[in-house]
Amino acid sequence: MVASYGLDELRKNHDIELDGLAAKIEDRDPELVGLQFPDGIRDYGPAIADAIEEQTGIDCVISGDPSFGACDLALQLEHIGVDLLVHFGHSPMPSIDGIDAFDVIFVPTYSKAPVEPVVRKAAQHLEGKTVGLLTTAQHAQRLDDVCEALEDEGVDPLVGYGDNRVINPGQLLGCNFTAARTIAEQSDAFLYIGSGDFHPIAAAWGLKELPLYVADPMTSEVRQVNDRIEELMKQRHAAIANAKEADEIGILVGTRVGQQRVKYAKGLVTLCERKGFEAHLIAMDYFSPEALKSFRHMGAFVNTACPRITTDDYARYDAPMITPQELEIVVGKRSWEDYIFDEFKGTKPAPHEHEDAVELEHDVVGEDP
Amino acid sequence: MVASYGLDELRKNHDIELDGLAAKIEDRDPELVGLQFPDGIRDYGPAIADAIEEQTGIDCVISGDPSFGACDLALQLEHIGVDLLVHFGHSPMPSIDGIDAFDVIFVPTYSKAPVEPVVRKAAQHLEGKTVGLLTTAQHAQRLDDVCEALEDEGVDPLVGYGDNRVINPGQLLGCNFTAARTIAEQSDAFLYIGSGDFHPIAAAWGLKELPLYVADPMTSEVRQVNDRIEELMKQRHAAIANAKEADEIGILVGTRVGQQRVKYAKGLVTLCERKGFEAHLIAMDYFSPEALKSFRHMGAFVNTACPRITTDDYARYDAPMITPQELEIVVGKRSWEDYIFDEFKGTKPAPHEHEDAVELEHDVVGEDP
Structure with missing residues (x-):
């Protein structure tokens, strides 16, 4: 070879x-x-x-x-x-x-994929609107091109800063959509530039009142992702219902450097115990159904590491796995109506002038850090 | 639940x-x-x-x-x-x-499994012989019982110290049989007390001239494992032959604390390059065929981490995975006749009086550390 x-x-x-x-x-x-x-x-x-x-x-x-x-x-x-x-x-x-x-x-x-053609295609759904732009690190340096193409098509683009878990304007992570929340009030819709559903689903889920369009520069496809949220919410509803049947709950803590919430996890153990559940802290590096087989007598797991393991890999696990906020629903501390996505937030606003950040000519909305 | x-x-x-x-x-x-x-x-x-x-x-x-x-x-x-x-x-x-x-x-x-019944059963194959005893940490504190039962049946038991990768007399690891090698010359056969083939195969492979019996205290089964070695050697022969076809070779380094041989791995990169193969260092925490998919253009892998990943999980990997000593055969630095198991050796003789070691009343053979 x-x-x-x-x-x-x-x-x-x-x-x-x-x-x-x-x-x-x-x-x-x-x-x-x-x-x-x-x-x-x-x-x-x-x-x-x-x-x-x-x-x-x-x-x-x-x-x-x-x-x-x-x-x-x-x-x-x-x-x-x-x-x-x-x-x-x-x-x-x-x-x-x-x-x-x-x-x-x-x-x-x-x-290097050019964004202009697919963004012009997306603009047909967005004409006359103020549209919040979202993307990943992969396409971050193309946001000025996106803005120009949109303005040319009669769309008013808006870019927001997230918190300090992200450094680029408009940047979305699978666990963080603060760059969308910053500009949600001023926006009529969101446009995500990138491939796949993984990143835009976080924002669509977190801000479900606004339509979110995906413009994929690799496939030239334009589509909305909001309809996937309903299906995910049904899954979450079932997970919460099943977790209520548990006697013993495993609180999972990730050991990877940006996924650690051990204090939060300890607090959840206390919350469980106060509400009559037995609870244990379990540390995991690589999450897998096999690794959790040793804890098969536990009726549910609460995952404090990457929230996408909980929501996206749900079906792979034998016992219900829920987010910390879903645990609050299980123990009656939060109502189903107040359901929120388990966003992994930064500690303060993004450092706007981070040396590694992409610089945009277009205006960016955001709190001064 | x-x-x-x-x-x-x-x-x-x-x-x-x-x-x-x-x-x-x-x-x-x-x-x-x-x-x-x-x-x-x-x-x-x-x-x-x-x-x-x-x-x-x-x-x-x-x-x-x-x-x-x-x-x-x-x-x-x-x-x-x-x-x-x-x-x-x-x-x-x-x-x-x-x-x-x-x-x-x-x-x-x-x-807590009693060892006497199965050891007496094993003694029928061993009567009149000097027999080297091997076990794992799990049964280490039963070796005195084993010795007594054997002596009673006319067998002369022998226990050896390994190197400082193990602390208990007679202790075997899946990667280390120095406690067997110490007493190989004085022994007519080996008797392993424990379950499964994983541990005794290392010793049987490393010291193939001597018969190795397994006495399993959990199942009361007595059997020999030496015949499995021939099958493993056929597999290794095929792996070596296939690795010879490679242009590019990945040298795998484990990151786990007791499986790291990075200097050795660097030396193997140099060896490969001197012999006309391209080679790269690849670090792995959790070994899996999926993780190596990114390196699918490589014709072979040399694994310097746990040797049992190479020999026992061989069939799970798409490309041939070989041990460092097998690489020496591939590049013509070692002959097939000098085949050796990739034993993970300690740095010096075992510390005989380690605070965590099991103490035996029976004599133990070994170099003074």
Whole structure:
């Protein structure tokens, strides 16, 4: 077999700043460089490692474990002597502190897909409206192009800052839609630029009063995602009903650096016990139904780590898995009418001038941090 | 559902020192105690956590991730504030250093299964011979009983010390049979006391000239395991032949505390490159075929972490996975006739008087450390 994942192929579809990277790495003078990639780019890991090793003479090790976001930095590489981590494809999460293990360099990896055609197509649904723009780190540097195309089509674009879990204007995570909430009152609808349902569903779920359109630059498809929320809410209703039957509840705590809510989890143990449920703290690195088999006598799990494990992987687990807010419904502390998505919030407003953030010419709405 | 895994049930089958544990924990005055269990005992985790919390008033969190041995301490619990880890079911591995993350208390968990009946049964195959005894931490405290029963049946038992990857006399790991090698020359055969093939296969493979009998105290079964080695060797032969076809080779490094051989792995990259293969370091926490899918253009993997992933899970992986010694055969540095098992050795002889080691009345053979 021949290595088929070269840098030329990577550069066809991605804007990735590899040129300055070697110098940045040399500045830090590391012993061993760890490289961490999301699924879509990991294929090019060996070629990137080769380029870095050739330019710097410093050894690289590629993390083979899954990487789901900047919340999931490969701290375990510290144990094999990595003193500098280069994390590709996600933007930094300033709300995470305590990453003392090593230096982290974030290398944004932008899609080269042109956004104008699909955004003009989406504009047909949005004419005359004020539309909040949302996207992921992958398309963040295209938001000015999106604004121009929309204005040209008679749509008034609006971009908001999130909290300090995200750094780019308009940026959405699977667990955080503060960049949407900031501008919800001024918007008639939202337009998400990107692929898949994973990211826009968080915002559509959190702000269900507003229509949310997806414009996918990869497939040129335009569609609404709001109708998926009803189906998800039915699932959540069933999970809550089933969890009420539990005698013993496992409170799951994630050990990944940006998914840890151990104090919150301890509070939930107390809440359960006060309401007559037995409860235990269970720590998990990699969530799987197999790992929870040892706790099969528990009637329900409350997951305080990534909320998307709860909502998206629900059907994979034998026992009902619910969010902390859903537990409040189970124990009667919150009503079903006050249902909220388990958003993973930052600690304060986003740092507007973060060195790694994309700069937009278009105005951005948001609290001054 | 009702919690069905109580301490009474645990104590029916296991000798576990929970009485002194609370005092030991209080002495260390931790903020949050992590509890780590192997699969078979994790069921009782909540009951053990309850007992500790009741006696000490200190919160416990149970690790839900798999625990394969003392090589696999849950260091990631450090990130959620755990400052004391209580590790059940495995004995300490003195060769591991650099566990600065937190204190670790090892709680041996011995099987209560009587060994005498099955050992007397095994003695029928062994009469008149000098027999090396092997077991796991689970049955370590029964070796004196084993010796007595064997002597009674006209067998001369022999127990050896391993290196400092194991602390108990006669102790076998899935990756380490130094306690067998120490006494191989004086022995006519080996007798392993324990369940399953996982542990005895390592010794049978490493010392194939001697017959190895298994006496299983749980099932009362006596059998030989040597005939499985031929089948495994055929598999290894095929893996080596397939790996020779590779252009690019991934050198896998484990990040778990007792499975790290990063210097060794770097040396293997150099070896590959000198022999005309392209090679890359890949770090893995949890090994799975899915995780290696991103490296599907690689023609082979060399695994420097737990050797049993290579030999036992071989069929699960798409590309051939081989051991470092098998790579030497691939590149022509070692002959097939000099095939050796990838034993994970300690750094020096075992510390005979380790505070956590089982003490035998019977003589133990071994180098003075």
